[in-house]
Amino acid sequence: MRVLEFIREKREQFQKHNAEFIAKLEPQFKNLSSKVTQTLANTLNNPWVSFFKNDEDGDDEPRPLVLAPEAAKVYQQLQESLGEETFVGEWFLVDQDCINQFAAVTQDQQWIHTDVERATEESPFKTTIAHGFLTLSLIPMLTDTVNSEQNPYPEAKMVVNYGLNQVRFPYPVKSGSRVRARTRLIGLTPMKRSIEIVNEVSIEVENSKRLACVAETVLRLYF
Structure with missing residues (x-):
């Protein structure tokens, strides 16, 4: 017990x-x-966060999407180009000075990019090459999306770089090469306050059959 x-x-x-x-x-x-x-x-x-929230947030039941007149007009125009090549840019020289400036900003000073003498002797390309991310970072300029004099989306109040779906660097850009961009519209999504655009951007190297970069870029146009 x-x-x-x-x-x-x-x-x-x-x-x-x-x-x-x-x-x-x-x-x-x-x-x-x-x-x-x-x-x-x-x-x-926060106003900044709410501005970029997905348009579907907060609604349990789907409602008909009504675009602003300016957005509807641009969306209709873009639909006509879906799947087609929409832009071919001008040639741009990627020289050693350009590569060195990018290396200084990013702190990527690997010899294959910055040491001309060593690259000539040891690199399989026999010269220095541009950083892959340098080629990628040139896309806004190469595609004219940051050209204030030739704005490709003048009706939009703001164009936002929303990201990348995928990126590949099939072949390096040698120092002294010229590159240009080709753009093909592959995706288009209307939203409440914006239009999402997906472009396939191919970076060509002059006198080469191989591409330096292929990227799917995502832009959002806000009206």
Whole structure:
């Protein structure tokens, strides 16, 4: 009997201590949960975040999409070019000075990019080559999307680089080579306040059959 009483007594003590422990922690968890919820709410209510939120957020039931007149006009024009080549750029020289400046900014000073003498002796390309990310970073300029004098989307209030779907660098750009961009419209999505555009951008190297870069770029036009 003493053993049973001892077990019963210890079980009651454990339950009591467990209840007291939970009672102490519960207010702290509630307070933490409240802080997290408030922080999240403040972030989502930030005007900058809300401007770029997906247009579908906040609606449980789908509603007919109504584009602003300016957006509807641009969307209709772009639809006619879907799947077609829409742009061929001018040739641009990628010289050693251009490569060195990019290396200095990114701190990527690998010898295959910056050491002309060593590259001549040891590189299979017998010269320095541009960084792949340098070629990629030239896309806005090569595609004229940052040309203030020839804005390809003049109706839009703002053009935002929304990202990349995929990127490949099939062949390097040797120092002193000229490159240009070809653009093909492959995706078009209308949204409440914007139009999402997906372009396949191919970077050509002059006098070469191989491409330096192939990237799917995603732009959003806001009206």
